[in-house]
Amino acid sequence: xxxxxxxxxxxxxxxxxxxxxxxxxxxxxxxxxxxxxxxxxxxxxxxxxxxxxxxxxxxxxxxxxxxxxxxxxxxxxxxxxxxxxxxxxxxxxxxxxxxxxxxxxxxxxxxxxxxxxxxxxxxxxxxxxxxxxxxxxxxxxxxxxxxxxxxxxxxxxxxxxxxxxxxxxxxxxxxxxxxxxxxxxxxxxxxxxxxxxxxxxxxxxxxxxxxxxxxxxxxxxxxxxxxxxxxxxxxxxxxxxxxxxxxxxxxxxx
Amino acid sequence: xxxxxxxxxxxxxxxxxxxxxxxxxxxxxxxxxxxxxxxxxxxxxxxxxxxxxxxxxxxxxxxxxxxxxxxxxxxxxxxxxxxxxxxxxxxxxxxxxxxxxxxxxxxxxxxxxxxxxxxxxxxxxxxxxxxxxxxxxxxxxxxxxxxxxxxxxxxxxxxxxxxxxxxxxxxxxxxxxxxxxxxxxxxxxxxxxxxxxxxxxxxxxxxxxxxxxxxxxxxxxxxxxxxxxxxxxxxxxxxxxxxxxxxxxxxxxxxxxxxxxxxxxxxxxxxxxxxxxxxxxxxxxxxxxxxxxxxxxxxxxxxxxxxxxxxxxxxxxxxxxxxxxxxxxxxxxxxxxxxxxxxxxxxxxxxxxxxxxxxxxxxxxxxxxxxxxxxxx
Numbered sequence: 098x099x100x101x102x103x104x105x106x107x108x109x110x111x112x113x114x115x116x117x118x119x120x121x122x123x124x125x126x127x128x129x130x131x132x133x134x135x136x137x138x139x140x141x142x143x144x145x146x147x148x149x150x151x152x153x154x155x156x157x158x159x160x161x162x163x164x165x166x167x168x169x170x171x172x173x174x175x176x177x178x179x180x181x182x183x184x185x186x187x188x189x190x191x192x193x194x195x196x197x198x199x200x201x202x203x204x205x206x207x208x209x210x211x212x213x214x215x216x217x218x219x220x221x222x223x224x225x226x227x228x229x230x231x232x233x234x235x236x237x238x239x240x241x242x243x244x245x246x247x248x249x250x251x252x253x254x255x256x257x258x259x260x261x262x263x264x265x266x267x268x269x270x271x272x273x274x275x276x277x278x279x280x281x282x283x284x285x286x287x288x289x290x291x292x293x294x295x296x297x298x299x300x301x302x303x304x305x306x307x308x309x310x311x312x313x314x315x316x317x318x319x320x321x322x323x324x325x326x327x328x329x330x331x332x333x334x335x336x337x338x339x340x341x342x343x344x345x346x347x348x349x350x351x
Numbered sequence: 352x353x354x355x356x357x358x359x360x361x362x363x364x365x366x367x368x369x370x371x372x373x374x375x376x377x378x379x380x381x382x383x384x385x386x387x388x389x390x391x392x393x394x395x396x397x398x399x400x401x402x403x404x405x406x407x408x409x410x411x412x413x414x415x416x417x418x419x420x421x422x423x424x425x426x427x428x429x430x431x432x433x434x435x436x437x438x439x440x441x442x443x444x445x446x447x448x449x450x451x452x453x454x455x456x457x458x459x460x461x462x463x464x465x466x467x468x469x470x471x472x473x474x475x476x477x478x479x480x481x482x483x484x485x486x487x488x489x490x491x492x493x494x495x496x497x498x499x500x501x502x503x504x505x506x507x508x509x510x511x512x513x514x515x516x517x518x519x520x521x522x523x524x525x526x527x528x529x530x531x532x533x534x535x536x537x538x539x540x541x542x543x544x545x546x547x548x549x550x551x552x553x554x555x556x557x558x559x560x561x562x563x564x565x566x567x568x569x570x571x572x573x574x575x576x577x578x579x580x581x582x583x584x585x586x587x588x589x590x591x592x593x594x595x596x597x598x599x600x601x602x603x604x605x606x607x608x609x610x611x612x613x614x615x616x617x618x619x620x621x622x623x624x625x626x627x628x629x630x631x632x633x634x635x636x637x638x639x640x641x642x643x644x645x646x647x648x649x650x651x652x653x654x655x656x657x658x659x660x661x662x663x664x665x666x667x668x669x670x671x672x673x674x675x676x677x678x679x680x681x682x683x684x685x686x687x688x689x690x691x692x693x694x695x696x697x698x699x700x701x702x703x704x705x706x707x708x709x710x711x712x713x714x715x716x717x718x719x720x721x722x723x724x725x726x727x728x
Binding site: 147150151156157176177181182183184185187189192195197198199200204207209211212213256268 | 359641
């Protein structure tokens with residue numbers, strides 16, 4: 098099945114700094130992200146992963162090249178218009194979770210919807226549904242300070258998916274987590290990407306090899322260029338899909 | 352959610368909240384006391400004019416205030432009576448003079464002479480005796496707050512004015528003088544005698560108008576007919592007195608200056624704490640920005656924080672200000688601190704203004720925020 102592209106980046110160049118001290122962090126990156134896919138962007142430190150993520154997330158503007166998110170070209174948009182594009186079409190998951198410590202899990206998710214201008218009782222229900230989806234239905238009223246790292250990252254995932262964005266961008270989502278929690282988060286991202294309806298394209302920047310088994314596609318970046326792409330062969334399930342298949346069989350037997 | 356976030360940010364750091372509230376509270380109390388004193392001073396300065404009859408006042412040229420009046424000839428009274436629109440004209444005397452205490456020593460007083468049955472200026476808030484006692488021999492009425500200054504204990508005691516005996520026949524409560532020079536009330540003829548004025552001399556002729564007559568029109572007509580005297584409407588004379596004591600003497604400027612100082616100090620303290628709070632929450636604001644919030648949304652959070660601080664600080668500041676006013680009222684200070692609904696509303700407006708101004712630095716900080724910083728943590 099061919100999935101629709103929800104993000105297209107073409108010949109992205111990014112210079113950081115000015116004048117003699119300027120560094121070309123990205124040297125002509127072209128990629129697309131498709132709904133229903135979990136893509137990993139892997140590369141060593143300083144390869145341009147975070148810069149690329151910032152550009153794909155409409156936080157930084159490229160020096161050259163074009164970017165289109167959910168059919169909207171970003172060229173010529175000012176900071177407020179880019180912010181509008183972010184809140185309508187992009188969900189973020191950060192390495193350090195970036196939750197608001199003074200808000201409960203539910204309030205953290207509601208805040209992301211409030212930023213989008215969505216208010217009312219329906220919003221609370223949507224926030225609760227998102228938290229249930231990530232397995233935190235029992236922790237809605239908990240504050241981040243009282244939650245484990247894995248739980249906090251799952252709140253961040255709920256916050257990212259609550260607004261049903263076209264693209265979810267994750268920055269080292271497992272870096273601060275132990276193996277068990279890291280796997281749980283990656284499983285969640287894979288599930289979100291492959292969920293029925295294939296609404297979201299998920300891109301995770303990572304250098305954690307444990308995450309590879311969850312990927313539909315792996316992009317390798319080095320020295321500001323995409324140097325390789327691996328796609329899971331047709332018919333070969335990700336570990337998440339295998340696990341889901343096993344569960345279905347077990348359920349059928351019982 | 353902006354209010355919730357602002358509220359939580361505010362209460363997250365209790366120490367900073369306490370510093371912010373102390374800053375606002377200090378500013379409000381200082382402004383309330385200074386402006387309260389200013390209003391109190393205005394009230395005191397204008398009290399004699401406000402309590403006197405007379406829509407139009409005739410006085411000597413150059414008269415700057417109620418207390419420092421020069422004598423004029425009573426002829427002005429009769430000229431005024433023959434002017435269209437005038438119903439009646441009441442003569443009155445007011446002048447500084449020395450009061451000799453019974454046990455020696457003198458005090459400066461303002462002697463006010465008026466025949467109350469004619470509707471001039473009768474003492475008010477009488478707590479001992481009544482205005483009728485002024486008709487008795489040597490009688491004067493003084494305010495009880497000046498008993499000690501005048502060296503008397505109360506009703507029945509005697510003193511001297513210009514060598515003539517006067518007897519305290521009644522007491523008022525709350526008739527204070529801005530100059531701290533006590534008012535001493537007596538009849539017109541006794542005042543004239545005590546001051547050594549000629550029988551045809553007065554210091555004011557208070558003109559009462561016929562129904563429907565315009566004070567401005569009559570005032571102008573009288574001024575034409577009395578070119579050697581000064582004619583002013585009651586409002587004009589009130590303003591002249593206020594301007595003299597509040598502006599020309601610098602007293603009002605000092606009080607308003609104190610209030611402005613309070614506003615500045617309060618603004619600086621609130622700005623500093625709000626800025627440091629915003630700086631501490633910078634990553635959260637960057638996250639908000641990364642999530643796509645508009646700058647307006649973030650400004651709302653900061654302004655809500657400022658407004659919540661203002662509301663809390665205002666309530667606490669007003670409680671302390673009203674307590675100070677209550678306590679000083681019972682101490683019968685020479686200058687009362689006045690709180691009016693208008694001043695309370697003004698204080699609330701100033702508090703909001705102060706907090707909004709304080710938020711500018713914080714807003715400027717988050718406006719320059721780079722949402723990309725969320726990836727570098």
